[in-house]
Amino acid sequence: MTDFPKTPLNHVRRIAERGQYDTATIYPIIDEAKICHVGFSIDGQPYVIPTIHAREGDTLYLHGAKASRLLKHIEEGHPVCITITLLDGLVLARSVFHSSMNYRSAMIFGCGMVVEDEQAKLRALEVLTNHLAAGRWDDARKPTPKELNATTVVAISIESASAKIRVGPPSDDEEDYALPIWAGVLPLRQQALDLIPDPKLNDGIPVPEYLANK
Amino acid sequence: MTDFPKTPLNHVRRIAERGQYDTATIYPIIDEAKICHVGFSIDGQPYVIPTIHAREGDTLYLHGAKASRLLKHIEEGHPVCITITLLDGLVLARSVFHSSMNYRSAMIFGCGMVVEDEQAKLRALEVLTNHLAAGRWDDARKPTPKELNATTVVAISIESASAKIRVGPPSDDEEDYALPIWAGVLPLRQQALDLIPDPKLNDGIPVPEYLANK
Numbered sequence: 001m002t003d004f005p006k007t008p009l010n011h012v013r014r015i016a017e018r019g020q021y022d023t024a025t026i027y028p029i030i031d032e033a034k035i036c037h038v039g040f041s042i043d044g045q046p047y048v049i050p051t052i053h054a055r056e057g058d059t060l061y062l063h064g065a066k067a068s069r070l071l072k073h074i075e076e077g078h079p080v081c082i083t084i085t086l087l088d089g090l091v092l093a094r095s096v097f098h099s100s101m102n103y104r105s106a107m108i109f110g111c112g113m114v115v116e117d118e119q120a121k122l123r124a125l126e127v128l129t130n131h132l133a134a135g136r137w138d139d140a141r142k143p144t145p146k147e148l149n150a151t152t153v154v155a156i157s158i159e160s161a162s163a164k165i166r167v168g169p170p171s172d173d174e175e176d177y178a179l180p181i182w183a184g185v186l187p188l189r190q191q192a193l194d195l196i197p198d199p200k201l202n203d204g205i206p207v208p209e210y211l212a213n214k
Numbered sequence: 215m216t217d218f219p220k221t222p223l224n225h226v227r228r229i230a231e232r233g234q235y236d237t238a239t240i241y242p243i244i245d246e247a248k249i250c251h252v253g254f255s256i257d258g259q260p261y262v263i264p265t266i267h268a269r270e271g272d273t274l275y276l277h278g279a280k281a282s283r284l285l286k287h288i289e290e291g292h293p294v295c296i297t298i299t300l301l302d303g304l305v306l307a308r309s310v311f312h313s314s315m316n317y318r319s320a321m322i323f324g325c326g327m328v329v330e331d332e333q334a335k336l337r338a339l340e341v342l343t344n345h346l347a348a349g350r351w352d353d354a355r356k357p358t359p360k361e362l363n364a365t366t367v368v369a370i371s372i373e374s375a376s377a378k379i380r381v382g383p384p385s386d387d388e389e390d391y392a393l394p395i396w397a398g399v400l401p402l403r404q405q406a407l408d409l410i411p412d413p414k415l416n417d418g419i420p421v422p423e424y425l426a427n428k
Contacts, residue, residue, distance in 0.1 A: 009259070013281075013282075013283060014279055014281070014283075021267050033419065034301060034304070034315070034402075035299060035315070037251040037253075037262050037264075037297055037299070037318075038252075038262070039253040039260040039261060039262035039295075040260050040337040041253075041255035041258060041259075041260045044255060044292075044293070045223070045255075045293055045295075046253035046255045046260055046293065046294060046295045047253060047295050047321075048251050048252070048253035048255050048262055048295045048296070048297035048321070049297065049321075049410075050251075050297060050299040050401055052315065055384050060426055064228065065228055067227075067228070068225055068227075069227060069228075077258065078258075079258070079259055079262050079336060080254075080260060081260045081262045082262070083251055083262035083263065083264060084253070085249060085264040087249055087404070088412075090248070090346050090347060092346075092347060092354075092425070093348065093354070094351070094354065094356060095337060095355040095357075095359075095361075096350075096351070096354045096355065096356060096357050096384070097357050097358075097365070099343060099346060099350070099354065101248070101249070101266065101346075102324055103249075103264070105264050107262070107263075112303075120361075121255050125310060129310050130315060131338055132306070132313060133303050133306060133400070134303060134314075135312070136306065136310075137310070139395060140306075140307070140308065140309060140310045140313065140395060140408050141308050141310065141390055141395060142311040143309075143310050143311050143391055144311075147309075147310075147311040151311070155358070158249070169410070169412045169413055169414070170412055171281070172414075176355055177216045177416070178416070179355055180419055181353060181354060181355060182411070182415065182420065182421055182422050183352070183411070183412040183414075183415055184409055184410050184411040184412045184415065184423070185409070185410045185412075186347070186404070186406055186407075186409055186410075186425060187407040187408070187410060188248075188404055188406055188407070189407055190301070190402055190403070190404055191398075191402070191403055191404075191405040192400055192401070192402055192403075193401040193402070193403055194401070195398055195399070195400055195401075195402075196303075196383070196398050196399045196401060197396070197397070197398040198384055198397040198398045198399075199383060200383070200386075200391055200397075201322055201397055201398065202391070202392070202394070203395065205394055205395070205396050206396065207396055208256075208396050209307070211396070211400060213225070
């Protein structure tokens with residue numbers, strides 16, 4: 001377990017006791033989420049773009065089309081902030097003021113580099129593909145040289161990060177517990193529904209095991 | 215139905231045919247999501263913060279503690295980008311290259327103003343509380359003057375926005391349809407689980423109807 005130093009960059013300011021700085025807390029949040037939100041700024045105008053990500057060690061991979069403005073911006077060496085949020089529930093306190101949400105979020109700061117080496121690029125795409133569905137890489141048709149060339153992969157070194165987490169029941173003011181108001185948590189979860197086969201799927205192709213148990 | 219003008223700010227560049235610019239498409243995405251990701255930039259360093267939001271007309275409300283850095287930054291008149299993403303499924307194409315996700319995302323640009331007027335502030339908190347759970351405001355204990363004073367509400371006028379949407383099955387290259395690889399969509403949905411009453415809930419307080427059917 002590694003701790004990121006608490007700096008002005010990653011310091012959780014609001015409700016500081018919800019802040020955590022160790023990889024053992026932060027990395028599972030990154031790994032559980034299917035998408036992240038990448039923030040970058042061009043001439044003072046912020047942009048936030050949702051995209052798939054995948055982590056390997058202390059590196060976060062993003063990918064996209066070669067022409068992507070975000071990836072070009074990262075390629076130029078600008079810093080990004082990547083935020084990942086898992087919403088776990090609605091916290092219904094007796095008071096409006098203490099109403100909240102249960103969540104696990106991670107905020108990651110770093111700069112990125114384009115992955116140029118072909119083997120490293122294929123490895124990054126393997127990690128990204130298996131983040132979509134573990135086991136998919138071995139099964140799917142691999143990228144051709146032309147496809148590889150049309151794809152940019154960036155590796156972001158996780159230089160600083162923090163997590164912010166809220167769990168558990170509402171926390172009301174002492175005098176409010178006597179009020180005749182229902183209070184509790186409505187848990188939320190991202191759930192997989194039944195697989196929808198491609199209408200163009202050929203007959204006799206079984207659902208692979210790594211998808212069957214989703 | 216209103217269209218936002220397509221400008222360099224909100225123009226969907228990558229896979230432009232997935233871009234949409236009308237409120238009839240954008241606003242339901244905003245309303246369905248429980249959280250948004252707010253991007254802002256201080257001295258060239260981007261930050262992305264997840265928070266609850268709620269829309270009323272062409273206004274998006276955010277709120278938080280008076281000391282919040284984000285809200286202070288908005289109060290100073292800086293532009294923000296607010297991105298909202300609903301993940302609808304994993305798109306498992308035969309090729310790695312065409313693998314994707316089904317999603318509905320909205321990107322909103324604007325500047326904010328602090329809501330100072332007490333009645334307007336209470337109205338904004340009502341909209342935010344009912345976005346958490348429709349009907350909750352009437353039921354919950356309303357903010358005291360002290361709580362109101364400790365809370366900052368900002369109203370962001372939606373000046374520009376766009377949506378980006380992907381639906382449907384994978385779209386593979388023609389020659390790949392013959393491959394013996396399973397392809398299709400794994401649909402994902404945010405699901406509410408059984409309510410967890412506050413362990414400190416007094417006896418005899420029924421679950422309100424607006425929560426019972428979640």
